[in-house]
Amino acid sequence: MNKLTTSLSLLILAAVISGCSAESTEVVPSSIRPVKLFEVTDVNAGSMRAFPAKVAATKQAELSFRLSGHLVDFDLVEGQQVEKGDVLARLDSRDARNTLLNREADYELAKADFKRKGELLRRELISQADYDLASAQLKSAKANLASAQDQLSYTELTAPYSGTVAKIAIDNYQMVQANQSVLVLQKDSNIDVVIQVPESLAGKVTQFNPNASTQPVVHFANNPSLTFNASLKEHATQVTPGTQSYEVVFTLPRPSNMTVLPGMSAELTVDIANHSAKSVNAVLPAAAISKRDLDGQHVVWAYNSELGKVNQHIVTLGKVTTDGIEIVDGISVGDKIVVAGVQYLSEDQQVKPLRWQRGV
Numbered sequence: 001m002n003k004l005t006t007s008l009s010l011l012i013l014a015a016v017i018s019g020c021s022a023e024s025t026e027v028v029p030s031s032i033r034p035v036k037l038f039e040v041t042d043v044n045a046g047s048m049r050a051f052p053a054k055v056a057a058t059k060q061a062e063l064s065f066r067l068s069g070h071l072v073d074f075d076l077v078e079g080q081q082v083e084k085g086d087v088l089a090r091l092d093s094r095d096a097r098n099t100l101l102n103r104e105a106d107y108e109l110a111k112a113d114f115k116r117k118g119e120l121l122r123r124e125l126i127s128q129a130d131y132d133l134a135s136a137q138l139k140s141a142k143a144n145l146a147s148a149q150d151q152l153s154y155t156e157l158t159a160p161y162s163g164t165v166a167k168i169a170i171d172n173y174q175m176v177q178a179n180q181s182v183l184v185l186q187k188d189s190n191i192d193v194v195i196q197v198p199e200s201l202a203g204k205v206t207q208f209n210p211n212a213s214t215q216p217v218v219h220f221a222n223n224p225s226l227t228f229n230a231s232l233k234e235h236a237t238q239v240t241p242g243t244q245s246y247e248v249v250f251t252l253p254r255p256s257n258m259t260v261l262p263g264m265s266a267e268l269t270v271d272i273a274n275h276s277a278k279s280v281n282a283v284l285p286a287a288a289i290s291k292r293d294l295d296g297q298h299v300v301w302a303y304n305s306e307l308g309k310v311n312q313h314i315v316t317l318g319k320v321t322t323d324g325i326e327i328v329d330g331i332s333v334g335d336k337i338v339v340a341g342v343q344y345l346s347e348d349q350q351v352k353p354l355r356w357q358r359g360v
Helices: 002-024 094-122 128-153 199-206
Strands: 033-035 037-039 048-064 069-073 087-091 156-158 163-168 181-198 217-220 223-229 231-235 245-253 265-271 282-284 298-304 309-314 316-321 324-329 336-338 349-353
Touching: 048 163, 048 245, 087 181, 094 128, 181 199, 181 265, 199 245
Parallel strands: 033 349
Antiparallel strands: 037 336, 048 181, 048 265, 069 087, 087 156, 163 181, 181 245, 217 223, 217 265, 231 245, 282 324, 298 309, 298 336, 309 349, 316 324
16 A cells, blocks of 8 residues: 555656746747837938029129210110120211211321431431331321221120020110110129128038039029029129128029029029038937947947847948947938847847837
8 A cells, every 4th residue: 555655746746847948948938029129211301401692693884985976876675685796786977977087187197208218318308207206196097097997886786695685775866875784794604693691601502512412403483493504604702781691692503494584583503502512311329329449440230120030230430429420331211220229139039129118
């Protein structure tokens, strides 16, 4: 009986021990570590600035006669296209022509007298002083003739360049005075867009980089759906009176598919980022960046949304700013970077984004 009891106790003890071993060999599933993520965005997106602008003619001139007279030929209209060298207006030229005839006669007479005096001097019939006087009179007559020719040419007003008659100041058949404005001529191959830039941005806008990926663009008020590329032309180095801003001028070819006139409103969008410096991909907190002991490389942990895993990315650091450390290379816009607890991560580790809930 004792032997039976002892055997039964041993069987029960063996069953208990085997049950405990089975429980101890079960694999407890590991928990997936939650991580705090930061999505990389375009750090230069905030560098695009829009400025109200006014359209101006690339070249504009007020044309006038250099002498007074009676206007007899002036049939232009505002908006008319003219070519370089075209006669735009004429004064009554009768007085100038008569003066020219007198100067031509004086010159011919002085020329003949000089020739005669030369022959007499060769024959020693006159003195050297008489010959020198004839020479001076010839030069004076020649200068008077050239002046009379110029005066006759001043009775015609010609176009200094091809362009558009923007404004007409007087009517035909009026008496005009010397230097009195007759018309305004604008060159129409290009147009200018003028903006006022505050002093805080003047240095950035005027350091225009023609090789930058983002170029200045112009929208015109009469058709804002169209955009046109512009380039920096010039900028003022003195403030505009009454303001604390500087005038900056951009230029562009005149659009062929719409009418753009000086004085129209426009909007210029320009990138004020410092393109001369290295391109910055992102600014991350210092806690997101670690240094590998193996090779001394700086790395960040990028999260793969499809696989739910993290992997190391070697990065190039830029400057340390108040917002964090600049990343020059190694990550791209749209990447999700772990910004906390990177010391607990390993390659291809399964993680999940940390989502804050209300009250937690």
